[in-house]
Amino acid sequence: MTKKMTPHISESGDNAAILHDMMREIDRLKNFSTRGLKALALFLVVSSAAWSKFPFLPPAETVTALLGPPPTARIISTVLLIYTFFAIALSIARLTSGIEHRSSFCHVAYLTAFYLFYYFGNTLEDNFLAVCGAGITILGTESYRIWNYCATGISEKREAAEYVNRVGRHPPEA
Amino acid sequence: MFTTLVGKALIPVGLAVTGFMVVCCLVLYSAIRDDLNRGEIVHATNLADTVLKSTRYAMHKSDRDMLSTIISNVGAQNGVDHVRIFNKKGTISFSAINDEINRQVDKKSEGCIGCHKEALPVTTLGNMQKARTFKNSHGLDVIAITAPIYNEPDCSTAACHVHPPEQKVLGTLDIGLSRAERNRSLSMLRIQMAVFTGMCLILTLTGIGSLLRKNVFLPLQKLRDYVEAPPVIHGTPQPPPHLPHDLDLIAARYYGAITHGNDKKNDTTHL
Numbered sequence: 001m002t003k004k005m006t007p008h009i010s011e012s013g014d015n016a017a018i019l020h021d022m023m024r025e026i027d028r029l030k031n032f033s034t035r036g037l038k039a040l041a042l043f044l045v046v047s048s049a050a051w052s053k054f055p056f057l058p059p060a061e062t063v064t065a066l067l068g069p070p071p072t073a074r075i076i077s078t079v080l081l082i083y084t085f086f087a088i089a090l091s092i093a094r095l096t097s098g099i100e101h102r103s104s105f106c107h108v109a110y111l112t113a114f115y116l117f118y119y120f121g122n123t124l125e126d127n128f129l130a131v132c133g134a135g136i137t138i139l140g141t142e143s144y145r146i147w148n149y150c151a152t153g154i155s156e157k158r159e160a161a162e163y164v165n166r167v168g169r170h171p172p173e174a
Numbered sequence: 175m176f177t178t179l180v181g182k183a184l185i186p187v188g189l190a191v192t193g194f195m196v197v198c199c200l201v202l203y204s205a206i207r208d209d210l211n212r213g214e215i216v217h218a219t220n221l222a223d224t225v226l227k228s229t230r231y232a233m234h235k236s237d238r239d240m241l242s243t244i245i246s247n248v249g250a251q252n253g254v255d256h257v258r259i260f261n262k263k264g265t266i267s268f269s270a271i272n273d274e275i276n277r278q279v280d281k282k283s284e285g286c287i288g289c290h291k292e293a294l295p296v297t298t299l300g301n302m303q304k305a306r307t308f309k310n311s312h313g314l315d316v317i318a319i320t321a322p323i324y325n326e327p328d329c330s331t332a333a334c335h336v337h338p339p340e341q342k343v344l345g346t347l348d349i350g351l352s353r354a355e356r357n358r359s360l361s362m363l364r365i366q367m368a369v370f371t372g373m374c375l376i377l378t379l380t381g382i383g384s385l386l387r388k389n390v391f392l393p394l395q396k397l398r399d400y401v402e403a404p405p406v407i408h409g410t411p412q413p414p415p416h417l418p419h420d421l422d423l424i425a426a427r428y429y430g431a432i433t434h435g436n437d438k439k440n441d442t443t444h445l
Contacts, residue, residue, distance in 0.1 A: 073208070077201045084197050088190045095186055126207070130200040137193020144186055 015164055022161045026154050032100075033150035036143025039104030043111060043135045050115040050128060060120045073123040077130065080114055084134040088141055095145040098152070104142045111135040179394070183386055184379065191378050199367045206363060210356055214317055215305040222321040222349050225257065233323075238268075246270050248349075255316045255350035259323070262345055307353070315353035322346050393421050400425060405432040409440075 049056075064070065087107060094101050114131045118124040163171040225248055232241040241259075249257040249270020258269040266277045310316045323345045396415050405411060411432040414425030 074205060077205065081198060081201055084194060088194055092186055092190060126204050127201075130197055130204060133193060133200055134197045137189065137197065140189050140193065141186060144189065148182065 015168060018164055018170055019161055022157045022164070026157050029150040029153045029157070032102075033147050033154075035102065036104050036139065036146040039108050040136070040139040040143055042105070043108045043139055046108065046112050046115065047128075047132050047135065050119070050124060050131070053124060054116075054119055057119070060122055063120055070117050070121040073118065073121055073127060076114065076117050076121065076123075077127060080130060080134060083110065083114075084138060087138045091138065091141045091145050095141075095148060098149060100149060104139065104146065107135070107138050107142065111138075179391065180383075180386075183390075184383060187382060188375075188379055192375055195371050195374060199371050203360075203363065203367060207360060210359065214351075214353070214356055215319070218305065218317055218319045218349065218351050219321070221351070222319045222347055225349060226321060226323060226347055229259075242268055253352045253355070255310055255314070255318075255352055256348070257350075258348045260346040260348065262341070262343065267345065310350070315357060316350045317353055318348060318350035320346055320348050389418065393417050397421050397425055401428060406436055409436075411436050 070076075091103075094103075111131055111134065114134075115124065115128075118127045118131065160171050225244075228248075229241055229244050232238075232244060245257050245259065245268045248254060254270070256270060258266050258271075258274060260279065261267045264279050266274050266279070269275050305317060305319055307315065307317050322343045325341050325344050397417060400412070400414055403412065411429065414422070414429045416422070417425050
Protein backbone atom coordinates (compact mmCIF):
# COMPACT_ATOMS: atom_id res chain seq x y z
CA MET A 1 0.00 0.00 0.00
CA THR A 2 1.59 3.31 -0.99
CA LYS A 3 1.68 6.11 1.51
CA LYS A 4 0.41 9.36 0.08
CA MET A 5 2.83 12.20 0.83
CA THR A 6 1.32 15.62 1.47
CA PRO A 7 4.28 17.89 2.02
CA HIS A 8 3.88 20.55 4.58
CA ILE A 9 5.01 23.85 3.07
CA SER A 10 7.14 25.52 5.72
CA GLU A 11 7.78 29.24 6.00
CA SER A 12 11.16 28.98 4.31
CA GLY A 13 11.13 29.05 0.48
CA ASP A 14 14.23 26.81 0.54
CA ASN A 15 12.32 24.06 2.30
CA ALA A 16 9.60 24.20 -0.35
CA ALA A 17 12.23 23.87 -3.07
CA ILE A 18 13.88 20.95 -1.24
CA LEU A 19 10.53 19.23 -0.82
CA HIS A 20 9.66 19.87 -4.46
CA ASP A 21 12.96 18.28 -5.55
CA MET A 22 12.31 15.31 -3.30
CA MET A 23 8.82 14.79 -4.71
CA ARG A 24 10.19 14.99 -8.25
CA GLU A 25 12.84 12.44 -7.39
CA ILE A 26 10.18 10.15 -5.87
CA ASP A 27 8.11 10.43 -9.07
CA ARG A 28 11.17 9.69 -11.16
CA LEU A 29 11.94 6.62 -9.08
CA LYS A 30 8.33 5.44 -9.34
CA ASN A 31 8.52 5.68 -13.14
CA PHE A 32 11.90 4.00 -13.20
CA SER A 33 10.75 1.12 -10.98
CA THR A 34 8.64 -0.37 -13.79
CA ARG A 35 11.47 -0.35 -16.34
CA GLY A 36 12.40 -3.96 -15.66
CA LEU A 37 8.82 -5.14 -16.05
CA LYS A 38 8.45 -3.24 -19.34
CA ALA A 39 11.61 -4.94 -20.64
CA LEU A 40 10.24 -8.32 -19.52
CA ALA A 41 6.94 -7.62 -21.31
CA LEU A 42 8.82 -6.69 -24.50
CA PHE A 43 10.85 -9.89 -24.22
CA LEU A 44 7.65 -11.93 -23.92
CA VAL A 45 6.35 -10.28 -27.12
CA VAL A 46 9.61 -11.21 -28.90
CA SER A 47 9.33 -14.74 -27.48
CA SER A 48 5.80 -15.04 -28.89
CA ALA A 49 7.16 -14.11 -32.31
CA ALA A 50 9.96 -16.66 -31.87
CA TRP A 51 7.43 -19.32 -30.80
CA SER A 52 5.61 -18.67 -34.11
CA LYS A 53 8.99 -18.97 -35.88
CA PHE A 54 9.14 -15.26 -36.84
CA PRO A 55 6.46 -15.34 -39.57
CA PHE A 56 7.39 -11.82 -40.73
CA LEU A 57 11.05 -12.72 -41.42
CA PRO A 58 12.31 -14.21 -44.71
CA PRO A 59 13.06 -17.97 -44.70
CA ALA A 60 16.32 -18.89 -43.01
CA GLU A 61 17.68 -20.40 -46.23
CA THR A 62 17.36 -17.06 -48.04
CA VAL A 63 19.45 -15.27 -45.44
CA THR A 64 22.06 -18.02 -45.07
CA ALA A 65 22.43 -18.14 -48.87
CA LEU A 66 23.27 -14.45 -48.72
CA LEU A 67 25.35 -14.27 -45.55
CA GLY A 68 26.68 -17.80 -45.22
CA PRO A 69 25.85 -20.40 -42.55
CA PRO A 70 25.42 -19.27 -38.93
CA PRO A 71 27.48 -20.74 -36.06
CA THR A 72 26.47 -24.23 -34.94
CA ALA A 73 23.77 -24.61 -32.32
CA ARG A 74 26.35 -25.91 -29.85
CA ILE A 75 28.45 -22.74 -30.11
CA ILE A 76 25.39 -20.52 -29.77
CA SER A 77 24.25 -22.50 -26.70
CA THR A 78 27.69 -22.20 -25.11
CA VAL A 79 27.67 -18.44 -25.65
CA LEU A 80 24.12 -18.29 -24.26
CA LEU A 81 25.24 -20.05 -21.06
CA ILE A 82 28.23 -17.75 -20.61
CA TYR A 83 26.12 -14.67 -21.27
CA THR A 84 23.40 -15.80 -18.83
CA PHE A 85 25.93 -16.49 -16.11
CA PHE A 86 27.65 -13.12 -16.38
CA ALA A 87 24.41 -11.19 -16.84
CA ILE A 88 23.02 -12.65 -13.60
CA ALA A 89 26.31 -12.10 -11.77
CA LEU A 90 26.42 -8.47 -12.96
CA SER A 91 22.84 -7.87 -11.94
CA ILE A 92 23.43 -9.26 -8.45
CA ALA A 93 26.62 -7.21 -8.11
CA ARG A 94 24.66 -4.05 -9.01
CA LEU A 95 21.94 -5.09 -6.55
CA THR A 96 24.39 -5.45 -3.69
CA SER A 97 26.24 -2.22 -4.49
CA GLY A 98 22.97 -0.29 -4.89
CA ILE A 99 23.88 1.51 -8.12
CA GLU A 100 21.34 2.81 -10.59
CA HIS A 101 21.86 1.22 -14.01
CA ARG A 102 19.38 1.36 -16.85
CA SER A 103 20.36 -1.94 -18.46
CA SER A 104 17.13 -3.86 -18.99
CA PHE A 105 16.35 -3.22 -22.67
CA CYS A 106 19.83 -4.13 -23.89
CA HIS A 107 19.23 -7.65 -22.55
CA VAL A 108 16.10 -7.85 -24.70
CA ALA A 109 18.25 -6.99 -27.72
CA TYR A 110 20.87 -9.63 -26.84
CA LEU A 111 18.25 -12.32 -26.28
CA THR A 112 16.52 -11.43 -29.57
CA ALA A 113 19.90 -11.92 -31.28
CA PHE A 114 20.08 -15.43 -29.78
CA TYR A 115 16.60 -16.20 -31.07
CA LEU A 116 17.63 -14.99 -34.53
CA PHE A 117 20.84 -17.03 -34.58
CA TYR A 118 18.91 -20.17 -33.70
CA TYR A 119 16.25 -19.28 -36.28
CA PHE A 120 18.79 -18.88 -39.10
CA GLY A 121 20.43 -22.15 -38.03
CA ASN A 122 17.04 -23.95 -38.17
CA THR A 123 17.40 -25.00 -34.53
CA LEU A 124 14.98 -22.51 -32.93
CA GLU A 125 12.39 -25.13 -31.99
CA ASP A 126 14.95 -27.19 -30.06
CA ASN A 127 16.46 -24.24 -28.22
CA PHE A 128 13.50 -21.91 -27.71
CA LEU A 129 12.97 -22.87 -24.07
CA ALA A 130 16.64 -22.28 -23.22
CA VAL A 131 16.54 -18.69 -24.53
CA CYS A 132 13.13 -18.07 -22.97
CA GLY A 133 14.33 -19.40 -19.60
CA ALA A 134 17.49 -17.33 -19.76
CA GLY A 135 15.50 -14.21 -20.62
CA ILE A 136 12.99 -14.66 -17.83
CA THR A 137 15.81 -15.26 -15.33
CA ILE A 138 17.94 -12.29 -16.39
CA LEU A 139 15.07 -9.86 -16.81
CA GLY A 140 13.40 -11.10 -13.63
CA THR A 141 16.59 -10.47 -11.68
CA GLU A 142 16.98 -7.06 -13.34
CA SER A 143 13.35 -6.17 -12.55
CA TYR A 144 13.86 -7.08 -8.91
CA ARG A 145 17.13 -5.10 -8.79
CA ILE A 146 15.51 -1.98 -10.24
CA TRP A 147 12.40 -2.32 -8.08
CA ASN A 148 14.53 -2.81 -4.97
CA TYR A 149 16.72 0.21 -5.80
CA CYS A 150 13.66 2.41 -6.38
CA ALA A 151 11.82 1.16 -3.27
CA THR A 152 14.88 1.94 -1.12
CA GLY A 153 15.31 5.34 -2.76
CA ILE A 154 11.63 6.26 -2.35
CA SER A 155 11.67 5.19 1.28
CA GLU A 156 14.79 7.30 1.96
CA LYS A 157 13.33 10.33 0.19
CA ARG A 158 10.08 10.07 2.17
CA GLU A 159 12.01 9.88 5.43
CA ALA A 160 14.08 12.89 4.33
CA ALA A 161 10.90 14.80 3.46
CA GLU A 162 9.44 14.05 6.90
CA TYR A 163 12.70 15.26 8.46
CA VAL A 164 12.51 18.51 6.46
CA ASN A 165 8.91 19.01 7.58
CA ARG A 166 9.80 18.35 11.21
CA VAL A 167 13.18 20.10 11.53
CA GLY A 168 13.01 22.59 8.70
CA ARG A 169 16.28 21.73 7.01
CA HIS A 170 17.85 19.04 4.86
CA PRO A 171 18.80 15.89 6.80
CA PRO A 172 22.52 15.28 7.33
CA GLU A 173 24.20 13.00 4.77
CA ALA A 174 24.48 9.37 5.98
CA MET B 175 7.62 -10.20 1.50
CA PHE B 176 9.80 -8.35 -0.99
CA THR B 177 10.78 -5.69 1.55
CA THR B 178 11.65 -8.01 4.46
CA LEU B 179 15.22 -9.10 5.11
CA VAL B 180 14.27 -12.71 4.34
CA GLY B 181 12.76 -11.66 1.03
CA LYS B 182 15.74 -9.50 0.08
CA ALA B 183 18.16 -12.30 0.90
CA LEU B 184 16.34 -15.24 -0.68
CA ILE B 185 14.43 -13.87 -3.69
CA PRO B 186 17.38 -12.76 -5.89
CA VAL B 187 19.41 -15.84 -4.94
CA GLY B 188 16.50 -18.20 -5.56
CA LEU B 189 15.60 -16.56 -8.85
CA ALA B 190 19.19 -16.50 -10.13
CA VAL B 191 20.07 -20.06 -9.08
CA THR B 192 16.75 -21.51 -10.27
CA GLY B 193 16.87 -19.75 -13.61
CA PHE B 194 20.49 -20.54 -14.32
CA MET B 195 20.11 -24.22 -13.44
CA VAL B 196 17.01 -24.51 -15.63
CA VAL B 197 18.81 -22.87 -18.57
CA CYS B 198 21.84 -25.15 -18.08
CA CYS B 199 19.63 -28.23 -18.00
CA LEU B 200 17.75 -27.15 -21.14
CA VAL B 201 20.97 -26.48 -23.07
CA LEU B 202 22.52 -29.74 -21.87
CA TYR B 203 19.38 -31.70 -22.74
CA SER B 204 19.37 -30.18 -26.23
CA ALA B 205 23.06 -31.06 -26.74
CA ILE B 206 22.55 -34.65 -25.53
CA ARG B 207 19.50 -35.05 -27.77
CA ASP B 208 21.52 -33.82 -30.79
CA ASP B 209 24.28 -36.30 -29.96
CA LEU B 210 21.77 -39.13 -29.62
CA ASN B 211 20.21 -38.18 -32.97
CA ARG B 212 23.59 -38.11 -34.66
CA GLY B 213 24.54 -41.48 -33.18
CA GLU B 214 21.20 -42.92 -34.21
CA ILE B 215 21.74 -41.81 -37.82
CA VAL B 216 25.25 -43.28 -37.89
CA HIS B 217 23.95 -46.57 -36.46
CA ALA B 218 21.08 -46.69 -38.95
CA THR B 219 23.42 -45.87 -41.86
CA ASN B 220 25.82 -48.64 -40.77
CA LEU B 221 22.91 -51.05 -40.57
CA ALA B 222 21.79 -50.07 -44.07
CA ASP B 223 25.34 -50.66 -45.37
CA THR B 224 25.39 -54.04 -43.62
CA VAL B 225 22.11 -55.04 -45.28
CA LEU B 226 23.44 -53.93 -48.66
CA LYS B 227 26.64 -55.92 -48.24
CA SER B 228 24.64 -58.94 -47.03
CA THR B 229 22.41 -58.83 -50.11
CA ARG B 230 25.17 -58.12 -52.61
CA TYR B 231 25.94 -61.77 -53.39
CA ALA B 232 22.27 -62.60 -53.83
CA MET B 233 21.91 -59.64 -56.22
CA HIS B 234 24.99 -60.75 -58.14
CA LYS B 235 23.58 -64.25 -58.55
CA SER B 236 20.13 -62.76 -59.31
CA ASP B 237 18.80 -65.07 -56.56
CA ARG B 238 15.52 -63.33 -55.84
CA ASP B 239 14.39 -65.96 -53.32
CA MET B 240 17.52 -65.52 -51.21
CA LEU B 241 17.25 -61.75 -51.45
CA SER B 242 13.61 -61.85 -50.44
CA THR B 243 14.42 -64.12 -47.46
CA ILE B 244 17.22 -61.80 -46.28
CA ILE B 245 14.92 -58.77 -46.48
CA SER B 246 12.14 -60.63 -44.61
CA ASN B 247 14.55 -61.76 -41.87
CA VAL B 248 15.94 -58.25 -41.37
CA GLY B 249 12.40 -56.84 -41.29
CA ALA B 250 11.40 -59.36 -38.61
CA GLN B 251 14.11 -58.06 -36.24
CA ASN B 252 13.10 -56.21 -33.09
CA GLY B 253 13.27 -52.45 -33.64
CA VAL B 254 13.03 -52.59 -37.45
CA ASP B 255 9.95 -50.83 -38.75
CA HIS B 256 10.34 -51.56 -42.47
CA VAL B 257 12.88 -52.71 -45.05
CA ARG B 258 12.38 -52.31 -48.78
CA ILE B 259 14.39 -52.23 -51.97
CA PHE B 260 13.27 -50.00 -54.82
CA ASN B 261 14.37 -50.55 -58.38
CA LYS B 262 15.57 -47.66 -60.50
CA LYS B 263 12.00 -46.88 -61.57
CA GLY B 264 10.86 -46.38 -57.97
CA THR B 265 8.87 -49.64 -57.76
CA ILE B 266 9.21 -51.69 -54.57
CA SER B 267 10.92 -54.88 -55.70
CA PHE B 268 11.50 -56.43 -52.28
CA SER B 269 9.93 -55.68 -48.92
CA ALA B 270 9.49 -57.24 -45.48
CA ILE B 271 5.79 -56.37 -45.89
CA ASN B 272 4.47 -58.47 -48.82
CA ASP B 273 1.57 -56.09 -49.57
CA GLU B 274 4.01 -53.35 -50.57
CA ILE B 275 5.71 -55.29 -53.37
CA ASN B 276 5.30 -53.82 -56.88
CA ARG B 277 3.94 -50.58 -55.44
CA GLN B 278 5.18 -47.39 -57.10
CA VAL B 279 6.39 -44.54 -54.91
CA ASP B 280 6.14 -40.84 -55.66
CA LYS B 281 9.57 -39.30 -56.31
CA LYS B 282 8.39 -36.11 -54.59
CA SER B 283 7.60 -37.88 -51.33
CA GLU B 284 9.79 -37.44 -48.26
CA GLY B 285 12.81 -39.73 -48.42
CA CYS B 286 12.88 -39.48 -52.24
CA ILE B 287 12.82 -35.68 -52.66
CA GLY B 288 16.38 -35.38 -51.30
CA CYS B 289 17.78 -36.86 -54.51
CA HIS B 290 14.90 -36.22 -56.93
CA LYS B 291 14.43 -32.48 -56.31
CA GLU B 292 15.90 -31.56 -59.72
CA ALA B 293 15.36 -33.13 -63.14
CA LEU B 294 18.70 -34.93 -62.81
CA PRO B 295 18.73 -36.97 -59.60
CA VAL B 296 21.58 -36.59 -57.12
CA THR B 297 23.80 -39.67 -56.92
CA THR B 298 25.60 -39.03 -53.61
CA LEU B 299 24.19 -37.92 -50.26
CA GLY B 300 25.81 -37.23 -46.88
CA ASN B 301 24.83 -39.43 -43.93
CA MET B 302 22.65 -36.76 -42.31
CA GLN B 303 20.83 -36.12 -45.58
CA LYS B 304 20.01 -39.80 -46.05
CA ALA B 305 18.04 -39.83 -42.79
CA ARG B 306 14.43 -38.77 -42.23
CA THR B 307 12.12 -39.07 -39.23
CA PHE B 308 8.36 -39.56 -39.23
CA LYS B 309 5.49 -41.27 -37.43
CA ASN B 310 4.37 -44.60 -38.91
CA SER B 311 0.77 -45.73 -39.32
CA HIS B 312 0.73 -46.87 -35.67
CA GLY B 313 1.81 -43.43 -34.48
CA LEU B 314 5.31 -44.60 -33.47
CA ASP B 315 8.45 -42.54 -34.13
CA VAL B 316 10.64 -44.00 -36.87
CA ILE B 317 14.00 -42.99 -38.34
CA ALA B 318 14.53 -44.15 -41.92
CA ILE B 319 17.68 -44.31 -44.00
CA THR B 320 17.64 -44.21 -47.78
CA ALA B 321 20.80 -45.85 -49.12
CA PRO B 322 21.43 -45.96 -52.87
CA ILE B 323 22.61 -49.24 -54.44
CA TYR B 324 25.50 -48.14 -56.64
CA ASN B 325 26.45 -49.74 -59.91
CA GLU B 326 29.83 -51.33 -59.10
CA PRO B 327 32.16 -52.42 -61.97
CA ASP B 328 31.36 -56.11 -61.40
CA CYS B 329 27.62 -55.30 -61.52
CA SER B 330 27.79 -53.92 -65.03
CA THR B 331 29.95 -56.86 -66.24
CA ALA B 332 27.95 -59.65 -64.52
CA ALA B 333 26.55 -62.48 -66.62
CA CYS B 334 22.94 -62.25 -65.28
CA HIS B 335 20.95 -59.07 -65.99
CA VAL B 336 23.54 -56.57 -67.16
CA HIS B 337 23.41 -52.95 -66.00
CA PRO B 338 24.97 -50.43 -68.41
CA PRO B 339 28.10 -48.80 -66.87
CA GLU B 340 26.68 -45.28 -67.31
CA GLN B 341 23.82 -46.09 -64.89
CA LYS B 342 25.16 -44.88 -61.52
CA VAL B 343 22.34 -46.03 -59.22
CA LEU B 344 20.65 -49.43 -59.64
CA GLY B 345 18.09 -49.02 -56.90
CA THR B 346 17.56 -47.87 -53.33
CA LEU B 347 17.42 -49.55 -49.95
CA ASP B 348 15.00 -47.95 -47.51
CA ILE B 349 15.24 -49.15 -43.91
CA GLY B 350 13.26 -47.75 -40.99
CA LEU B 351 14.16 -48.23 -37.32
CA SER B 352 12.03 -47.61 -34.27
CA ARG B 353 12.99 -44.64 -32.06
CA ALA B 354 11.25 -46.06 -29.01
CA GLU B 355 14.49 -46.75 -27.16
CA ARG B 356 15.87 -43.29 -27.90
CA ASN B 357 12.60 -41.68 -26.77
CA ARG B 358 12.70 -43.74 -23.58
CA SER B 359 16.29 -42.64 -22.90
CA LEU B 360 15.38 -38.98 -23.43
CA SER B 361 12.35 -39.30 -21.20
CA MET B 362 14.50 -40.81 -18.40
CA LEU B 363 17.06 -38.04 -18.94
CA ARG B 364 14.37 -35.36 -18.57
CA ILE B 365 13.12 -36.88 -15.35
CA GLN B 366 16.64 -37.25 -13.94
CA MET B 367 17.53 -33.66 -14.81
CA ALA B 368 14.31 -32.37 -13.26
CA VAL B 369 14.95 -34.33 -10.07
CA PHE B 370 18.59 -33.22 -9.94
CA THR B 371 17.63 -29.56 -10.47
CA GLY B 372 14.92 -29.78 -7.83
CA MET B 373 17.28 -31.34 -5.30
CA CYS B 374 19.99 -28.73 -5.95
CA LEU B 375 17.48 -25.92 -5.59
CA ILE B 376 16.04 -27.28 -2.36
CA LEU B 377 19.54 -27.80 -0.98
CA THR B 378 20.72 -24.34 -1.99
CA LEU B 379 17.67 -22.46 -0.76
CA THR B 380 17.21 -24.38 2.47
CA GLY B 381 20.94 -24.27 3.13
CA ILE B 382 21.16 -20.53 2.61
CA GLY B 383 17.88 -19.98 4.43
CA SER B 384 18.93 -22.07 7.43
CA LEU B 385 22.34 -20.43 7.73
CA LEU B 386 20.84 -16.96 7.40
CA ARG B 387 18.17 -17.78 9.95
CA LYS B 388 20.64 -19.12 12.47
CA ASN B 389 23.38 -16.53 12.04
CA VAL B 390 21.42 -13.42 11.14
CA PHE B 391 17.66 -13.45 11.54
CA LEU B 392 17.33 -15.14 14.94
CA PRO B 393 20.05 -12.96 16.55
CA LEU B 394 18.45 -9.85 14.98
CA GLN B 395 15.10 -10.89 16.38
CA LYS B 396 16.69 -11.35 19.82
CA LEU B 397 18.25 -7.88 19.61
CA ARG B 398 14.97 -6.41 18.47
CA ASP B 399 13.09 -8.08 21.34
CA TYR B 400 15.69 -6.77 23.80
CA VAL B 401 15.41 -3.19 22.47
CA GLU B 402 11.61 -3.30 22.41
CA ALA B 403 11.31 -4.74 25.94
CA PRO B 404 11.18 -2.35 28.96
CA PRO B 405 14.81 -1.28 29.49
CA VAL B 406 14.56 -1.07 33.30
CA ILE B 407 12.64 -3.48 35.50
CA HIS B 408 12.36 -2.77 39.23
CA GLY B 409 15.01 -0.07 38.90
CA THR B 410 17.55 -2.46 37.36
CA PRO B 411 18.62 -2.08 33.71
CA GLN B 412 18.13 -5.34 31.82
CA PRO B 413 21.42 -6.89 30.65
CA PRO B 414 21.68 -7.81 26.95
CA PRO B 415 21.20 -11.44 25.83
CA HIS B 416 24.07 -13.41 24.38
CA LEU B 417 24.44 -12.39 20.74
CA PRO B 418 26.97 -13.17 17.99
CA HIS B 419 29.77 -10.82 17.07
CA ASP B 420 28.82 -7.28 15.87
CA LEU B 421 25.31 -7.54 17.30
CA ASP B 422 26.69 -7.93 20.83
CA LEU B 423 28.46 -4.57 20.38
CA ILE B 424 25.14 -2.88 19.53
CA ALA B 425 23.45 -4.54 22.51
CA ALA B 426 26.32 -3.58 24.80
CA ARG B 427 26.16 0.08 23.71
CA TYR B 428 22.42 0.11 24.23
CA TYR B 429 22.86 -1.42 27.67
CA GLY B 430 25.53 1.18 28.43
CA ALA B 431 23.17 3.98 27.43
CA ILE B 432 20.36 2.58 29.62
CA THR B 433 22.69 2.13 32.59
CA HIS B 434 24.09 5.65 32.22
CA GLY B 435 20.58 7.08 31.95
CA ASN B 436 19.41 5.05 34.93
CA ASP B 437 22.36 6.17 37.06
CA LYS B 438 21.67 9.82 36.25
CA LYS B 439 18.02 9.34 37.15
CA ASN B 440 18.97 7.75 40.47
CA ASP B 441 21.38 10.64 41.25
CA THR B 442 18.61 13.18 40.54
CA THR B 443 16.18 11.30 42.76
CA HIS B 444 18.68 11.29 45.65
CA LEU B 445 19.29 15.03 45.27
